[in-house]
Structures are given as C-alpha cells and as structure tokens.
Amino acid sequence: MIGPDGQLSPGNVGRLSRAPWWLLAVALGATIFAWRAATSEVYAVILKMILSGLGVTLAVTLIAFPLAIAVGLLTALWLVSPHPVRRNAATLYVQVVRGVPILVQIFIVAFVLVPLGVEAVRWIGGGTAFVANLRASDVPMGVRVVAALVCAYGAFEAETVRGGLTSLARGQAEAARALGLSQRQALRHVLLPQTFRRILPTLGNDLISLLKDSSLVSVLGVRDITQEARLYASATFRYTESLTLLALLYLALTLLLALGVKALEHRYRRHAA
Amino acid sequence: MQPDAKSPEETGGAVLEARGIVKRFGPVTAVDGISLEVHAGRVMAILGPSGSGKSTLLRCLNFLEIPDAGEVRFEGRPVRARDRDLDALRSRVGMVFQQFNLFPHLRVWENVALAPRVIRGLSRASARSLADGLLERVGLADKADAHPSELSGGQQQRAAIARALAMEPAALLFDEPTSALDPELTGEVLAVMRSLASEGRTMVVVTHEVGFARAVAHEVVFMDAGQVVERGPPSQVIDAPASERALRFFGR
Numbered sequence: 001m002i003g004p005d006g007q008l009s010p011g012n013v014g015r016l017s018r019a020p021w022w023l024l025a026v027a028l029g030a031t032i033f034a035w036r037a038a039t040s041e042v043y044a045v046i047l048k049m050i051l052s053g054l055g056v057t058l059a060v061t062l063i064a065f066p067l068a069i070a071v072g073l074l075t076a077l078w079l080v081s082p083h084p085v086r087r088n089a090a091t092l093y094v095q096v097v098r099g100v101p102i103l104v105q106i107f108i109v110a111f112v113l114v115p116l117g118v119e120a121v122r123w124i125g126g127g128t129a130f131v132a133n134l135r136a137s138d139v140p141m142g143v144r145v146v147a148a149l150v151c152a153y154g155a156f157e158a159e160t161v162r163g164g165l166t167s168l169a170r171g172q173a174e175a176a177r178a179l180g181l182s183q184r185q186a187l188r189h190v191l192l193p194q195t196f197r198r199i200l201p202t203l204g205n206d207l208i209s210l211l212k213d214s215s216l217v218s219v220l221g222v223r224d225i226t227q228e229a230r231l232y233a234s235a236t237f238r239y240t241e242s243l244t245l246l247a248l249l250y251l252a253l254t255l256l257l258a259l260g261v262k263a264l265e266h267r268y269r270r271h272a273a
Numbered sequence: 274m275q276p277d278a279k280s281p282e283e284t285g286g287a288v289l290e291a292r293g294i295v296k297r298f299g300p301v302t303a304v305d306g307i308s309l310e311v312h313a314g315r316v317m318a319i320l321g322p323s324g325s326g327k328s329t330l331l332r333c334l335n336f337l338e339i340p341d342a343g344e345v346r347f348e349g350r351p352v353r354a355r356d357r358d359l360d361a362l363r364s365r366v367g368m369v370f371q372q373f374n375l376f377p378h379l380r381v382w383e384n385v386a387l388a389p390r391v392i393r394g395l396s397r398a399s400a401r402s403l404a405d406g407l408l409e410r411v412g413l414a415d416k417a418d419a420h421p422s423e424l425s426g427g428q429q430q431r432a433a434i435a436r437a438l439a440m441e442p443a444a445l446l447f448d449e450p451t452s453a454l455d456p457e458l459t460g461e462v463l464a465v466m467r468s469l470a471s472e473g474r475t476m477v478v479v480t481h482e483v484g485f486a487r488a489v490a491h492e493v494v495f496m497d498a499g500q501v502v503e504r505g506p507p508s509q510v511i512d513a514p515a516s517e518r519a520l521r522f523f524g525r
Contacts (some may be wrong), residue, residue: 180364
C-alpha cells in the first residue's frame with residue numbers, strides 16, 4: 001500500500017526502520033577509509049595527487065553552472081514566446097542537445113564547433129594580427145569543455161525554467177500587467193523570483209549532476225580530479241586505491257552541495273507559495 | 274450612502290468609455306457589442322448571472338483581454354493595443370481580482386510599493402511610506418511586514434485594494450472582489466470599497482452583492498448572454514426591473 005508519505009510501505013513502520021541507515025553506512029565507510037588513508041603513506045600520496053585537480057573540477061563546475069542557467073533562462077523565455085521563430089529556434093536547440101550524449105557533445109564542441117568558430121572569426125576578420133594568427137589550438141581544452149557543458153546543461157535548465165514559469169498561476173502575470181508593469185518588468189520583479197524559488201530543488205540536482213559530469217573533461221586531457229586519478233593509476237597500477245579515493249571525493253563534494261541546497265531551500269520555502 | 278442625482282455633466286466627463294466592445298472565445302461570444310461610459314467620481318456596478326460576460330467586459334477595459342472589435346477610450350483618448358499605450362493605461366487604472374493575486378514572494382508593503390518603485394522610480398523609503406499610508410487606509414497598518422500567506426482572505430483582498438491604489442489610479446476595476454470570501458470577510462472588504470466610493474473614487478464593480486450595488490452604485494448595468502439587458506439607477510434596475518430576465522435574476 002501507499003503510505004501518507006507517498007512511499008510504498010507495509011502498513012506500520014517503526015521509527016528504527018525509518019532511520020537513514022544508508023548515511024550511517026557512508027559514514028562508516030568514510031571513517032574506515034580515512035583511517036587507512038591517515039595511516040598509509042600510499043593513500044596520502046594519492047590524495048595529494050588527486051587534490052591537485054580539485055581546482056579544475058570546481059572551476060569547470062562553478063563557471064559552467066551560472067552560464068548554463070543564463071543560457072537556460074534566455075532559452076526558456078524563447079520557449080514560451082508567442083513569436084514562432086523564437087519558439088521554434090529554442091525548441092530545436094533543446095531537443096537536439098537533449099538527444100545527444102554529453103560525451104559526444106563535448107567531442108563535437110571541442111573538435112568541430114570550436115575550430116569552425118575560429119575559422120569564422122578569422123574570415124570575418126578584424127584586421128588585427130591577433131585575429132589573423134588565431135588558431136584553433138589557441139583555444140584551451142578547458143574553455144572548450146566549459147562551452148560544451150554550458151551548451152548541454154543550458155538545454156536542461158531551459159526546460160526547468162520553462163516548467164517553473166508555466167507552473168505559476170496565470171493571475172500573477174495578470175496582476176503584474178494590470179499594475180502597468182511591462183512584460184520585462186513583470187518577469188524581473190514578479191515571475192522570475194517566484195520561478196527561481198520553485199525550481200531551486202531541481203537546480204540543486206542539476207548542479208550536482210554537473211559536478212559529476214565535469215569528470216568528462218578528462219577525455220580531453222584536462223587535469224581535473226578524475227584525470228589526476230587516472231594518470232596516477234595507470235602509472236602505478238594502484239587502481240583500487242586511486243579510484244576509490246576519487247569516488248569518495250566526488251561523494252563528499254556532492255553531499256556538501258546537497259546540504260547547501262537544502263539550506264537554501266529551507267530559507268526560501270516559507271513564502272514560495 | 275444614497276446615490277446622488279447628479280448628471281454626468283456635473284460630475285465631469287467619462288474617465289473610461291467602451292464603444293461596441295466584442296470579445297469572442299472560439300465559437301462563444303462572451304461580450305457582444307457593449308458600450309458604456311464610466312464618469313468621474315461615480316460607481317458603476319455590473320450585475321448578471323455567471324457566464325454573462327461581465328468579467329470579460331471588465332477585463333476588456335484594461336486590455337487583460339484584447340477586444341476583437343470596438344474601442345476603449347481613456348480620459349477621452351482612444352487606447353491603442355500597443356504595449357506602451359497599454360502599460361500607461363493600466364498604470365492609471367487599478368484592478369482588484371477575485372483571487373486577490375498578491376505576489377506571495379513579497380511582503381505586504383512590498384506588494385503595494387512594487388509598481389511605484391518600478392514604474393515611477395520611487396526610492397525604497399518613499400515607496401514604503403506611501404505603502405504604509407495606503408495600508409493604514411484599508412486597516413492593515415499592522416500587517417505591512419507580513420507575507421500574504423499569513424493573511425486571511427479578507428485581509429489579502431484589502432491589501433490588494435491598497436496595491437491597486439498605489440499608482441493613484443483615475444479609475445478602479447473590481448472583478449468579483451468578494452466571491453472567494455465567506456460572508457464575514459466579505460463585509461470587511463465591502464466596507465473598504467464603500468469608503469472608497471464615498472471619497473468620490475471612480476469605480477467599476479463586477480459583483481454578485483446586490484445589496485452593495487443598491488447601496489453604493491450610481492448606475493447598475495445588468496448583463497445576460499454578453500449583452501446589456503438593462504441599465505440605470507439601482508432603484509430602477511434592481512428594485513423595478515423592466516425585463517423578464519432581470520426580474521427572474523433579482524427574484525422579484
């Protein structure tokens with residue numbers, strides 16, 4: 001049967017069976033691992049290696065996410081636009097991007113779109129020596145990767161924002177317009193603040209997904225924590241230690257993010273309506 | 274308050290004027306060629322059965338529904354359905370909704386202060402004092418810092434009235450303002466509307482409150498099936514209707 005909390009549950013459920021045992025298991029595993037790591041020279045070395053990529057992982061995530069939200073916001077406004085050209089252009093982008101694996105998108109952006117873009121810039125020109133001498137190889141892999149992630153996540157965020165916008169009561173937009181606010185002012189002051197509060201949990205999930213998907217940058221040789229772990233493992237054949245540490249590090253980061261999102265949600269929940 | 278006997282000429286020209294308004298939704302003609310004039314300082318009540326098109330007519334007056342035909346004139350000038358004209362019209366015509374439609378993410382005073390801040394560029398401090406004055410006016414001075422969700426329905430509707438007053442509108446439109454309220458809360462909202470009317474506010478009120486219309490309105494418009502069946506002073510339309518339809522509606 002389905003309980004009042006929406007879970008499938010066999011009638012009476014004791015408090016003990018509701019406790020977050022999974023968290024205990026995680027904590028236990030982490031403790032054992034931390035102890036091993038603290039007492040073992042090998043783990044200390046591996047951890048140091050992996051952490052040298054932490055800056056790249058965080059930078060890729062924290063730069064790509066706000067840009068993806070910006071792209072998603074603009075795309076969402078086009079998705080709900082009465083203008084048929086805008087609506088179809090936005091829909092095309094969202095549907096194409098959502099139907100192609102992120103890994104493939106990263107390859108395409110890095111090795112097809114960026115070289116094409118550089119060629120286009122050179123063709124349009126500008127006359128300066130800088131533009132004339134620009135080569136695709138001048139665009140760092142890190143930049144290409146961020147561009148690819150922004151492109152992929154922009155499509156997800158567009159759907160998220162559109163869903164939030166259209167879930168608002170029609171009366172909100174009407175009340176704003178009836179006061180004399182322009183379309184833009186109504187969005188800025190009435191509709192988007194409420195949309196943001198509603199989609200906060202989804203945005204949090206997407207941020208966590210993006211952090212995990214940032215590991216894909218390693219396929220282009222960008223030295224994030226995944227790449228550092230792979231390099232170390234293939235040089236020393238210590239796969240078990242390197243990959244376990246790597247996974248735990250991701251887990252720690254995502255749990256931290258999840259806690260942060262929970263705190264934000266709590267702050268905004270009361271008047272989200 | 275007794276409706277006065279002044280003629281429109283004595284009370285000033287038409288603030289809002291509708292000429293031959295038609296609004297269709299698919300095969301249904303909600304408003305079928307209605308003309309009316311709302312004069313300064315006067316209260317017009319629009320009565321009629323549900324689905325008679327009275328809310329649609331009201332919403333055509335500030336272009337929340339774009340009429341399919343006809344013309345709306347504001348202060349003597351025709352309003353064109355262009356964004357800039359419409360924003361200007363709407364900022365001068367306040368509207369109160371059946372479902373209140375307060376902005377839940379803003380405090381009560383911020384709801385009232387939003388339009389003056391965004392449209393007129395008022396500073397936070399002067400918008401706050403404007404909002405406090407208007408909230409006092411509707412008896413909600415102590416709720417300025419609350420969120421709408423903490424208010425009763427009647428309080429929310431009074432806050433919405435304060436919000437509609439914030440741009441110093443030339444006319445106020447009320448779309449069944451008490452239909453979502455129980456009788457007790459209805460009373461407090463009607464009391465605020467009554468005092469606005471006694472101040473000489475120009476108001477158009479779509480309502481089912483026949484008693485309110487009889488006591489406050491200068492002119493009553495009775496609608497059915499998208500058309501005006503009867504219009505005139507409440508003593509005539511409500512108490513001595515000529516048409517069989519109005520007789521039946523008012524239960525005479």
